[in-house]
Amino acid sequence: MEYLKKRLLSKKLFDLPPEVKQLAPHPPSGAHHRGYSAPGREKVKQFRTDRVDIDDAQGAKPDDEVEILRDMKESFESGSERNEGMPNIWYPDGVIPGFKESCLDFYWTLYETEKHILRAIAVGLGIEEEFFVQYHSGGDNQLRLLHYPSIERALLKHADSSRIPSHSDFCTLTILFQDSVGGLEVEDQHSRGKFIPVAPIPSSIVVNAGDFLMRWTNDVILSTVHRVRTPIPSENDGDAQDIPDRYSIPYVGSVNDSDPAQR
Ligand SMILES: O=C(O)CCC(=O)C(=O)O
Numbered sequence: 001m002e003y004l005k006k007r008l009l010s011k012k013l014f015d016l017p018p019e020v021k022q023l024a025p026h027p028p029s030g031a032h033h034r035g036y037s038a039p040g041r042e043k044v045k046q047f048r049t050d051r052v053d054i055d056d057a058q059g060a061k062p063d064d065e066v067e068i069l070r071d072m073k074e075s076f077e078s079g080s081e082r083n084e085g086m087p088n089i090w091y092p093d094g095v096i097p098g099f100k101e102s103c104l105d106f107y108w109t110l111y112e113t114e115k116h117i118l119r120a121i122a123v124g125l126g127i128e129e130e131f132f133v134q135y136h137s138g139g140d141n142q143l144r145l146l147h148y149p150s151i152e153r154a155l156l157k158h159a160d161s162s163r164i165p166s167h168s169d170f171c172t173l174t175i176l177f178q179d180s181v182g183g184l185e186v187e188d189q190h191s192r193g194k195f196i197p198v199a200p201i202p203s204s205i206v207v208n209a210g211d212f213l214m215r216w217t218n219d220v221i222l223s224t225v226h227r228v229r230t231p232i233p234s235e236n237d238g239d240a241q242d243i244p245d246r247y248s249i250p251y252v253g254s255v256n257d258s259d260p261a262q263r
Pocket residue numbers: 144146164169176177178184226228247248249250
């Protein structure tokens with residue numbers, strides 16, 4: 001992940017002053033999901049386990065307070081240059097040299113990984129190896145660079161300091177890279193509401209099944225409900241005031257927008 005942060009210039013990007021980061025702003029509409037979003041701007045749709053997130057954070061609260069959970073993260077989204085429906089939003093020349101090229105290069109490298117996984121799933125299901133690949137030409141995928149800024153411990157007393165609340169991804173599958181900070185958890189499919197930490201393993205990726213794959217396989221593969229909690233302070237942390245930053249890179253693999261399977 002350290003290598004990826006360097007290669008994709010993601011730390012360099014998020015270290016820029018806020019006004020510079022805003023030079024490639026995410027459009028106001030969520031439908032055009034490209035460019036830079038400042039912390040708290042993107043709100044991941046709440047899932048049925050909201051109750052669990054809130055309860056974990058500060059004990060039971062009335063339902064009308066569920067809405068106050070908000071994502072403490074900033075992000076940069078990019079996609080294929082061929083995607084005319086969702087054009088990329090890049091920084092002006094000179095702001096962060098090499099950024100566009102490294103994002104696009106990584107995007108297409110991960111598309112190759114995605115195809116391997118889609119083939120393996122098809123083989124596992126006993127269907128034709130290219131079955132899923134034929135509907136995934138890579139043009140409608142998304143590369144997300146995420147940064148969850150360091151936050152003050154005191155803020156954790158409030159439910160709105162969730163890093164990312166529980167949700168499943170609306171796609172076929174997500175290839176996820178995380179750093180060593182931790183906090184990622186997946187819901188136990190056999191015990192709803194129980195979350196299992198996904199401990200960071202160096203040089204590994206996490207693959208989350210998305211809602212689309214679940215639908216397509218008639219629930220044989222269930223989409224992964226996951227969330228990012230703030231790391232639980234350890235005794236070694238002493239009186240440290242801050243919870244460390246977290247960097248992650250999800251690559252969201254989606255079916256072609258133009259394919260009938262999408263409708
Ligand atoms: O930061 C992470 O590890 C998870 C991100 C995530 O779940 C998402 O972007 O959908």
